[in-house]
Amino acid sequence: MHEVLWVTGLVGGVLCLAxxxxxxVPQWLPHAVALACMAAMTPGAGDRGLWVAGAVALGGATLWELRAGCVFRRAAEAVNLAAMALLTAVTAVVGQSHHGGAGVAGLVSADFTPAELAPGPVLLSVACWSVARAGVVLVRQAWPPRITALPPGRRARLLGEAGGALMVTAMAVMLGLP
Known part of the structure; x- marks a missing residue:
């Protein structure tokens, strides 16, 4: 199951980049970083240092997106990147057993298993991400950008929205599965 989720996240990263x-380059570079971080979350590759570096890189990509991203999509994409950075950092800290780490059981106690914690992080992270994305849409409706540049086309918006949803959801579910 983890392999399917990982491939789903990679497909989401490719869609965002496409x-x-x-x-x-300044507008697509954060999405290339996100794709590279998703590729680093290969099931079975339990290197926490790589995940920490990925979380830091995604945090930097979030800031870069806020500064140099597409004016019409920078807030929504920054929320996607921030959610991915948070999920990557949580994965590095928790070290889920399906990634080759000790699992939550190794960090908390011998009788506590990751399966007991599974639905909580997934539901919380997806709910927070959904609320943040809804907030971006509401703010955009209340205060539309006053820019003379052309907004992105339907294809670019569709690819970005679908890719972001696939990556964030796949990462959240990978975190929550035992």
């Missing part, structure tokens, strides 16, 4: 490729 929606930005006609753009200049």
């Amino acid at each position: 929606g930005h490729l006609p753009s200049p």
Whole structure:
């Protein structure tokens, strides 16, 4: 199951990147970082240092997106990147057993298993991400950007939205599975 989720997250990363490729490098670079971090979460590769580096890189990509991203999509994409950074950091700290780490049981107590914690982090992270994305949409409706640039096309928006949803959801579910 983890392999399917990982591939789903990779497909989401490719979709996000594909929606930005006609753009200049500063606009698609954060999505290339996200794709690289998703690739580093290979099932069975239990290197926490790599996950910590990925979380830091995603945090930097979030800040970069806020600064140099597409004006029309930077807030929504920054929320996606921030959620991914948080999920990657939690994965590094928790070290789930399906990634080759000791699991929550090794960090808390011998009789506590990751299966007891599984639905909580998934539901919380997906709910927080959904609320943040809804907030972005509401703020955009209340205060539309006053920019003379052309907004991204339907294809780019569709690829970005679908890719972000696939990556964040796949990462959250991978975190919650025992």
